[in-house]
Amino acid sequence: MRLIASRFARLVAVLVAVTFASFCMVALLPGDIVSSVLGPDATEEAREQAREDLNLDAPLPVRYVQWAADALRGDLGVSYRTNQPVSEALGERVWVTIELVLLSQLIALAIAIPMAIFGALRPGSWLDRFLSGAQLAMLATPGYLVAIGLMAVFAVQLGWFDTTGYTRFLDDPLANLKSLLLPSIALALEQVAVYSRVLRTDLVNTFDQDFIWFARAKGNTTRDIVVRHALRPSSIGLVTLTGVSVGRMIGGTVLVETIFALPGLGRFTIDAINNRDFMALQGAVVVLTVGFVLVNFAVDILHGVIDPRIRTEAAR
Amino acid sequence: MGNRANRPWRRIAAITLLVGAVAACGGNSPSDTAPTQPDVSSGETTPVTEPPVFTNAPTTTNPEVEPTAGGSLTVGLNSESTGYNPTADAWADSGHNVAHAIFDPLATFDAGGKVVPYLAESITPNADATVWTITVRSGVTFHDGTPLNAEAVRLNFEANKNSPQFGSQLALLGSMAVIDDLTLELTMTQPWGTFPNVLAGTIGSQIGYMAAPAMLASADGGRNPIGTGPFTFVEWVPDDHLTVARNDNYWQDPAYLDEVVFRPIPDSTARKAAKDAGDIDLYYTGSSSEIQEYQALQADGEVNVTIGAPGEGDMVMLNTKSAPLDDVRVRRALAMSVDIPRLFEFLDATGVKQPTHGPYADTSFWYVETDYPDYDLEGAKALIAEYVAEKGPVEFEFAGGQDPFIVSLQELYQSMWSEIGATVNIVSRAQGENISAVIAGDFQVVLWGGIGGGDPDNDYVDFHSNTGQNFSGFNTPEMDAALDAGRALTDPEARKEQYAIVQQVLGENVPYIWTGTNQYGLITATDVMGVADFDLPDGTPGQPISGQVFFLKDVWRLP
Numbered sequence: 082m083r084l085i086a087s088r089f090a091r092l093v094a095v096l097v098a099v100t101f102a103s104f105c106m107v108a109l110l111p112g113d114i115v116s117s118v119l120g121p122d123a124t125e126e127a128r129e130q131a132r133e134d135l136n137l138d139a140p141l142p143v144r145y146v147q148w149a150a151d152a153l154r155g156d157l158g159v160s161y162r163t164n165q166p167v168s169e170a171l172g173e174r175v176w177v178t179i180e181l182v183l184l185s186q187l188i189a190l191a192i193a194i195p196m197a198i199f200g201a202l203r204p205g206s207w208l209d210r211f212l213s214g215a216q217l218a219m220l221a222t223p224g225y226l227v228a229i230g231l232m233a234v235f236a237v238q239l240g241w242f243d244t245t246g247y248t249r250f251l252d253d254p255l256a257n258l259k260s261l262l263l264p265s266i267a268l269a270l271e272q273v274a275v276y277s278r279v280l281r282t283d284l285v286n287t288f289d290q291d292f293i294w295f296a297r298a299k300g301n302t303t304r305d306i307v308v309r310h311a312l313r314p315s316s317i318g319l320v321t322l323t324g325v326s327v328g329r330m331i332g333g334t335v336l337v338e339t340i341f342a343l344p345g346l347g348r349f350t351i352d353a354i355n356n357r358d359f360m361a362l363q364g365a366v367v368v369l370t371v372g373f374v375l376v377n378f379a380v381d382i383l384h385g386v387i388d389p390r391i392r393t394e395a396a397r
Numbered sequence: 398m399g400n401r402a403n404r405p406w407r408r409i410a411a412i413t414l415l416v417g418a419v420a421a422c423g424g425n426s427p428s429d430t431a432p433t434q435p436d437v438s439s440g441e442t443t444p445v446t447e448p449p450v451f452t453n454a455p456t457t458t459n460p461e462v463e464p465t466a467g468g469s470l471t472v473g474l475n476s477e478s479t480g481y482n483p484t485a486d487a488w489a490d491s492g493h494n495v496a497h498a499i500f501d502p503l504a505t506f507d508a509g510g511k512v513v514p515y516l517a518e519s520i521t522p523n524a525d526a527t528v529w530t531i532t533v534r535s536g537v538t539f540h541d542g543t544p545l546n547a548e549a550v551r552l553n554f555e556a557n558k559n560s561p562q563f564g565s566q567l568a569l570l571g572s573m574a575v576i577d578d579l580t581l582e583l584t585m586t587q588p589w590g591t592f593p594n595v596l597a598g599t600i601g602s603q604i605g606y607m608a609a610p611a612m613l614a615s616a617d618g619g620r621n622p623i624g625t626g627p628f629t630f631v632e633w634v635p636d637d638h639l640t641v642a643r644n645d646n647y648w649q650d651p652a653y654l655d656e657v658v659f660r661p662i663p664d665s666t667a668r669k670a671a672k673d674a675g676d677i678d679l680y681y682t683g684s685s686s687e688i689q690e691y692q693a694l695q696a697d698g699e700v701n702v703t704i705g706a707p708g709e710g711d712m713v714m715l716n717t718k719s720a721p722l723d724d725v726r727v728r729r730a731l732a733m734s735v736d737i738p739r740l741f742e743f744l745d746a747t748g749v750k751q752p753t754h755g756p757y758a759d760t761s762f763w764y765v766e767t768d769y770p771d772y773d774l775e776g777a778k779a780l781i782a783e784y785v786a787e788k789g790p791v792e793f794e795f796a797g798g799q800d801p802f803i804v805s806l807q808e809l810y811q812s813m814w815s816e817i818g819a820t821v822n823i824v825s826r827a828q829g830e831n832i833s834a835v836i837a838g839d840f841q842v843v844l845w846g847g848i849g850g851g852d853p854d855n856d857y858v859d860f861h862s863n864t865g866q867n868f869s870g871f872n873t874p875e876m877d878a879a880l881d882a883g884r885a886l887t888d889p890e891a892r893k894e895q896y897a898i899v900q901q902v903l904g905e906n907v908p909y910i911w912t913g914t915n916q917y918g919l920i921t922a923t924d925v926m927g928v929a930d931f932d933l934p935d936g937t938p939g940q941p942i943s944g945q946v947f948f949l950k951d952v953w954r955l956p
Contacts, residue, residue, distance in 0.1 A: 116833040118487070119561050125865065127561035163479040163486075163635075164616065173634065229666050237674045244671040245662050247637050342662040342671075344636035355827060 167364035177345035193276035201284035216274035245342035283315035324380030468954035473680035477661035480619025484556035500624030502598030502605035506940035539609035590887035653953035688918035718870035733777035756849025767904025792820035871908035
């Protein structure tokens with residue numbers, strides 16, 4: 082309970098810090114929303130009026146407090162550009178990004194864990210070296226290239242998937258999965274390398290410990306040793322990384338959503354930044370921050386599940 | 398293209414277009430080569446120029462097969478719009494394609510490029526073009542069942558007049574009076590011979606599209622558009638798709654297609670891939686390398702390419718209030734050192750782009766030869782040397798977007814200008830920031846767009862001294878007088894005389910460096926028919942594609 086309370090306090094602090102920072106950053110960028118909405122041909126009076134309507138002349142802290150007060154009441158305001166309530170716009174988009182991140186995490190783990198195990202079983206073998214070379218290649222290939230390459234091969238040449246576009250889960254679950262698979266893989270590949278290298282190193286260390294030698298001496302099969310004994314104590318680093326990398330992945334969704342034309346939060350955020358649409362941006366930042374903090378909160382709890390010592394320490 | 402509208406988009410577009418491969422944002426004007434006759438109601442066609450260059454792919458229409466109703470068409474767009482209220486949302490250029498499905502413009506272009514009434518029965522001026530009378534067709538209803546009448550048209554004009562984005566386009570509109578159910582009278586504050594031009598629903602002008610009064614009144618109208626068009630709005634998931642279905646109660650023959658799905662795909666490579674994979678049936682591109690690639694495939698019968706008329710040009714704008722650009726010798730030298738073939742080679746425009754020597758393409762009715770300098774490296778060096786000896790070194794900032802391609806393009810200019818002894822400092826800014834800087838006059842040289850191409854009156858605010866939007870800062874009393882006269886006159890030849898003066902002054906003083914025209918290709922699947930067909934209400938052929946904006950009512954698919 083105390084843990085949850087302290088986490089909640091931390092969430093609030095993080096939210097205030099992040100939203101204020103993003104508010105300031107957009108305000109510091111040259112160019113303003115009025116130019117973006119009205120264009121170069123609007124009259125100076127129209128510009129003044131728009132600035133007044135949008136309250137852009139008020140000092141930054143005042144505007145932030147006004148926004149925060151509304152946000153606390155659950156009102157994220159209305160987009161400057163589209164006049165659409167921000168919460169409504171976010172509601173349409175957030176699921177695309179959640180699905181995308183979730184699916185790519187699953188794919189990254191599904192590839193990374195076996196790679197790490199096979200590498201760790203015979204460190205320095207040709208297989209280990211080959212796998213680590215493959216991981217380096219994944220890490221080094223720019224995301225844009227991966228996305229376009231996947232599209233060219235699997236959508237254009239083979240025709241297995243749609244090149245672009247999104248189908249809602251409720252409309253057609255299978256088509257939904259199909260529309261997200263290529264973008265998820267594009268987003269996952271970079272993580273595969275990081276995940277499997279961390280897990281491999283941890284596994285190699287674990288394999289060297291006494292209890293593993295003991296298990297071997299008892300005549301357990303390699304499979305049993307890996308699955309029952311080694312994987313759990315070796316996965317703390319990986320689990321932490323999975324949580325932290327959600328942030329990185331959210332960054333990646335900007336690119337992937339743009340290329341695959343998915344109506345997600347990443348594309349929404351970058352549009353908001355480019356157009357200095359504070360309201361839309363702030364809403365997106367809140368959702369992304371809350372999501373990120375919650376994921377990492379879940380990771381902390383998972384730590385306790387994986388390693389009982391952490392639980393007892395936290396309780397003390 | 399109107400007096401003004403959507404200019405930010407045109408400019409951004411024109412600037413984006415420079416990203417040859419990024420393809421296909423950008424302004425193009427339907428009336429590039431043909432001026433508008435003032436009497437748009439008479440139906441007499443006295444073409445004052447040859448029709449626009451319009452090389453239709455012949456294969457888009459197969460005379461042996463009768464058009465059949467049914468089927469769905471998926472259209473790939475290069476960008477998403479913020480909403481579809483014509484009076485409130487400044488559309489991306491692709492927004493006009495959606496708008497052409499849902500709304501009808503009051504006027505459009507006939508096959509010769511002349512503005513003719515479309516949703517309006519007639520648009521008639523009085524003798525000095527100070528009073529215009531619009532009569533709408535009877536029996537037309539909006540998709541929500543309400544009738545299209547003079548009051549509905551008045552409400553649309555009123556909303557535009559009050560709109561901060563589009564109000565300046567109707568600056569000359571003084572008052573309106575509903576004469577009877579179908580007749581609206583508009584009184585202008587001064588003669589406005591080219592008024593119907595802004596009603597044709599083209600890039601840069603949204604005023605002509607008629608939206609239902611209920612939609613205009615609703616805060617949510619832009620997300621639930623209601624028009625009189627051949628297709629009714631079904632659903633919109635922003636950034637994913639917008640679906641429309643055939644309007645069976647259309648005031649003309651109903652469209653053939655059951656539905657059209659518009660899909661914004663911002664990445665040009667992905668858009669092309671989507672076409673290649675058959676996920677979209679139609680898209681347009683401004684990339685001449687892409688057009689050429691598809692033209693090769695067209696020869697094998699794999700795809701159809703339809704090319705529209707050339708549009709407004711790419712250009713570089715010089716701030717004539719800022720030294721050293723306040724000196725005409727420097728400006729002329731910069732223009733003289735731009736090697737257009739080298740530029741085109743870089744822009745991938747082999748054969749599709751045409752060099753320009755002023756605001757209007759050489760093939761345009763409006764074009765006159767001026768003293769605009771030709772390429773002359775030695776002459777340019779001499780001018781710069783003269784300036785340096787007198788006033789000191791030539792150094793300036795050259796602003797543009799942040800796209801790497803744009804930066805490379807700027808570097809190409811930089812190298813050409815360095816050759817004549819100018820020091821060029823490249824500045825990269827985000828689009829919004831770039832526009833703000835130009836408005837504030839905080840620039841020296843900038844990659845710009847959205848000037849020239851269409852009817853010269855469209856450039857009034859860019860060239861005249863009294864508008865506050867003459868960003869180059871250049872004007873002369875002579876040019877102001879010619880712009881005012883050209884606006885008031887109705888006879889094309891008489892107007893051309895005035896605009897010849899404008900072009901001559903611009904050519905001598907070079908506040909802008911003109912490079913080349915923009916061009917668009919419509920890429921369609923081979924079973925998409927009728928892209929190059931568009932009949933006017935009286936059965937005569939209209940102009941199906943204006944720039945990259947196309948009509949879909951006569952498009953059909955092979956069963």
